[in-house]
Amino acid sequence: MESLLTDRLAILSHPQRLAVFRLLMRRCPDELPAGEIADVLQLKASTASVYLSALTQAGLISQRRDATRLLYAVNLDAAREVVAGLFVDCCRGRADLCPPQFSDLLGNISPMAHKTxxxxxxxxxxxxxxxxxxxxxxxxxxxxxxxxxxxxxxxxxxxxxxxxxxxxxxxxxxxxxxxxxxxxxxxxxxxxxxxxxxxxxxxxxxxxxxxxxxxxxxxxxxxxxxxxxxxxxxxxxxxxxxxxxxxxxxxxxxxxxxxxxxxxxxxxxxxxxxxxxxxx
CATH class of the missing domain: 3.40.50.2300 (Response regulator)
Known part of the structure; x- marks a missing residue:
């Protein structure tokens, strides 16, 4: 698991690969065609293909063929594993060490309060x-x-x-x-x-x-x-x-x-x- 976390962090350390991942995260759970991803991020089609391939191989995103198109979506399980590897495993589950915004990962997930x-x-x-x-x-x-x-x-x-x-x-x-x-x-x-x-x-x-x-x-x-x-x-x-x-x-x-x-x-x-x- 530690090796997998290191590999995924290495993939995400590249600014443009990270930009692709962040775009798919923003659009979750949508699947986006490669062409739209390239257009939004102003990447050449060949460059976008290389980044998408690296993210797919790392398991950070998924790929699905739809007729002649390749559709991509973020792999939420992998994203959670990266976050958990950094903030849960490293902090040993101690809420006082983890950033407050990650408290949900420690099981402190309460229903939405009744309000307007x-x-x-x-x-x-x-x-x-x-x-x-x-x-x-x-x-x-x-x-x-x-x-x-x-x-x-x-x-x-x-x-x-x-x-x-x-x-x-x-x-x-x-x-x-x-x-x-x-x-x-x-x-x-x-x-x-x-x-x-x-x-x-x-x-x-x-x-x-x-x-x-x-x-x-x-x-x-x-x-x-x-x-x-x-x-x-x-x-x-x-x-x-x-x-x-x-x-x-x-x-x-x-x-x-x-x-x-x-x-x-x-x-x-x-x-x-x-x-x-x-x-x-």
Whole structure:
């Protein structure tokens, strides 16, 4: 085991191999094609292939063929073994020696306390998908959650089709505004319990670490803003996005938070993203 840990740490010591691993970790449990990984990290296809091969051989990521494509995903068991090897074995399981954020590895995993949860939906522009999700959560189950949304882009504006669609469904849009993610990293920002990315671009970005280690999920879906065709066809795209987000949010809000620990809750969040995506 010690030799395996040393080998894996050696693989991850290379900055660009580490970047590939971190990207797949951010997108977990998604499988990404090699081409997307190369594009996101601005790597040549041949270079990305070498890095992916090294990570696969070390068992840090998995590879699966889908027709003509090779799909890659992070191997969570291997990632946990690396962390455990550094912070559990070395510290002999003593919580006073291990960093506080790794206390879950020592079995101190308690259910989520019964309270009002702060939920942040993140997209690239904060003009449509994340705004729609914020609105649905606030008005459908706002008694248990406080909803926020933000974008990774420096500046954006609300999409008029999104605002029109929300109004047509009876939602109050008076509180909506486009926000940058920086608002939620300041000293006065609310403590976020859940972070959901609703577009692949935002999920692929290497964002700052969130205080308090919120549970995170990726619920990526097509951008209705990019829909082509007539105004009627564009409006249909926004209604479809609304329906997809509504399904995810209703499934999420129905979870038994008081009976789920963080590990179980994370699995539920991941499953919601996969199951609802398959239904669309």
């Amino acid at each position: 949860f702060n939920v942040l939906f993140v997209c690239s522009g904060n003009s449509a998908r994340s705004i729609i999700a914020e609105t649905i959560l606030r008005e459908r189950v706002g008694d248990r959650f406080t909803a926020y949304s933000a974008g990774t882009a420096h500046r954006s504006e609300l999409n008029p089709f999104a605002v029109e669609m929300l109004k047509s469904k009876g939602h109050d849009v008076s509180l909506l505004r486009s926000k940058n993610i920086a608002e939620f990293h300041g000293a006065d920002a609310p403590r976020i319990d859940f972070v959901f990315t609703v577009c692949d671009h935002a999920a692929n970005e290497d964002c700052p670490t969130w205080p308090g280690q919120p549970v995170s999920g990726h619920w990526g879906m097509p951008d209705p803003v990019k829909a082509d065709g007539t105004d009627a066809e564009k409006r249909l795209a926004f209604h479809q996005t609304y329906g997809a987000l509504h399904n995810r949010i209703m499934a999420f809000s129905a979870l038994s938070f008081e009976n789920l620990n963080r590990v179980s809750l994370q699995k539920c969040v991941d499953e919601i993203g996969k199951e609802t995506a398959n239904q669309e």
